[in-house]
Amino acid sequence: MSWKKVCKATDVAPNTLKKFWIDGGIPIVIANYGSGFAAIPPMCPHMEEPLEISGVISNCVLTCTKHLWAWNLATLEQHGTETEKDIKSYQCKEENGDILALVEEEIVYEFDDEDDMDDDSFFAKS
Amino acid sequence: MKVTIQSKTGIAEFEADGSSNLLYEGLKRGLGLPYECATGTCGTCRARVMDGNVSLAWDDAPGLAYVKRAKNEVLLCQAHVHGDCVVRVPAKVEPLPEAALPADFTGRIDAVRRLTHDVIHFEVQLDRAMSFAAGQFAALSCEDVTGARAYSMVNHANSTDRLAFVVKRKLGGKFSDWLFETDVNGRTLKLLGPLGRATFRPEEGKNFVCIAGGSGVAGMMAIAQHATRNGYLDTHTGHIFFGVRTMEDCFYTAEFADQVKKAKGNLEVTIALSNEEPPQPTHPDHPEINLASGFVHEVAARQMAGRYDNMVGFVAGPPPMVDGALRMLIMEARLPAEFIRYDKFG
Structure with missing residues (x-):
């Protein structure tokens, strides 16, 4: 695991998101929420919308405009009434004008094999 | 089973x-x-x-x-x-709350009228009354076309056996082809309704802003009807922005003008023309309606700046318009998700 440079802090304007690729292929979205930066996987945990396109940031809160799932980027807590899953993120810091992310391997959401739908014990409770 | x-x-x-x-x-x-x-x-x-x-x-x-x-x-x-x-x-x-359960209805189409070259209005006489909230829709199906289609009710009453719908012709859309190319007066429809959570809830006591494109205006008309009927707009404000391409694409202008008159100054209706400049600042036949130039969410952003107090927002229309309107309601109006209502069909 190591800190990787993703971009310059000035590459991502306040209240915007931008997608980058590091290590020759891991996609990562940097979100500038005004008082800091967050490094997140590029898709919404709900229905895989590309957050660099569907996401908007206002008041520290990232909202996916597709179905209004939202998270506070400073605390990574779920925000609002629609959100049902946590957002995942890479550790992230700003150093000498660069944005660095701590990346071991690509973070992905478990849309496929490890889907909620496969968790028999979860669905067995009544 | x-x-x-x-x-x-x-x-x-x-x-x-x-x-x-x-x-x-x-x-x-x-x-x-x-x-x-x-x-x-x-x-x-x-x-x-x-x-x-x-x-x-x-x-x-x-x-x-x-x-x-x-x-x-x-x-x-x-x-x-x-x-x-x-x-x-x-x-x-x-x-689900007992009062809101959808049910099967049968209805007969009447009062079909073309509103513009590609928009049609029709009404349905149901076999019994339906209770629904302004902003809800029904799933309609007819014998000639496979599958049901979702359309929002244009009218609103607490309980009524008459529903009104508006449909914009969609290229290759089998149901809209059926409506536009057949004499559908008197034809039978099956309906399931009411459906949808993007509803107007007077008990919330909110001012409202509606941003709609094309036939997305259906639910907004229902909201206007509900809000003007029971004195809601005596103490709250409503703002409706209705996007079409040109003056020739406008419809329901007389109906909206009527709602504006009933609201005694607390309902504003603006038609935004995306493809031409309006001939004058208000509608030539219905001066109660404002005209503006631009995409409807941009017009709404311009006119609503600084006026988002205690607001709920409703959005309906083609996907790019819905996206633009949602961004505006999140970024500029700063409305939380629970006060942004739209049918998430996309």
């Missing part, structure tokens, strides 16, 4: 009679299954068949792009059961 639903809120069961798809059968019996479009497009009612024989009514439903067929996943709104079954739904499934 016993249907067992495994959900994030536990296990629920109901007895299906096979008369329609699993979504409708469950909703009619008071089970709050997840859905948005209810007609095969959005993928929200994704579920997995764990046991039993289930077939899909519409094998090409666009929403099937969201399901894993190899894992026996289906869309509840397209799934028909042929015996007992167990289905897993990756959502919370709560009981």
Whole structure:
């Protein structure tokens, strides 16, 4: 695991998101929420919308405009009434004008094999 | 046939009679299954068949792009059961309030009129009254076209056996072709309703802003009717922005002008023309209606700046317009998700 440079802090304007690729292929979205930066996987945990396109940031809160799932980027807590899953993120810091992310391997959401739908014990409770 | 639903809120069961798809059968019996479009497009009612024989009514439903067929996943709104079954739904499934349960209706089409070259209005005389909230929709189906279509009611009354709808012609759309090319007066429709959560709730005591494009204005008209009928606009304000391309594409102008007059100054209606400059600042035939130039969400952003106090927002229309309006309501109006209402059909 190591800190990787993703971009310059000035590459991502306040209240915007931008997608980058590091290590020759891991996609990562940097979100500038005004008082800091967050490094997140590029898709919404709900229905895989590309957050660099569907996401908007206002008041520290990232909202996916597709179905209004939202998270506070400073605390990574779920925000609002629609959100049902946590957002995942890479550790992230700003150093000498660069944005660095701590990346071991690509973070992905478990849309496929490890889907909620496969968790028999979860669905067995009544 | 016993249907067992495994959900994030536990296990629920109901007895299906096979008369329609699993979504409708469950909703009619008071089970709050997840859905948005209810007609095969959005993928929200994704579920997995764990046991039993289930077939899909519409094998090409666009929403099937969201399901894993190899894992026996289906869309509840397209799934028909042929015996007992167990289905897993990756959502919370709560009981629905008794008063809001959708039901099957039969209706006869009348009062068909073309509003513009590609917009048609029609009304349906139901076999009995339906209770619904302004902003809700019904799933309509006719014998000649496969599958149901979701359309919002244009009118509103607390309970009525007459529903009004507006449809914009969609190239290659089989239901809209049927409406535009057939004499549909007197034809029979099956309806399931009311559906949809993007509703006007007077008890919230909110001012409202509606941003609609084309036939998306249907629900906004219903909201205007509800708000002007019971004195709501004596103490609240309403702002409706209606986007069309040109003056020739405007419709319901007389109806909106009527609502503005009833609201005594607390309802503003602005028609935004995306493809031409308006001839004057107000509508030539209905001076109660403002005209503006630009995309409807941009016009709304300009005119609403600084006026978002205690607001709920409603959005309906073509996807790029909906996207622009949502961004504006989040970024500029700073409305939280619970006060932004739209049918998430996309």
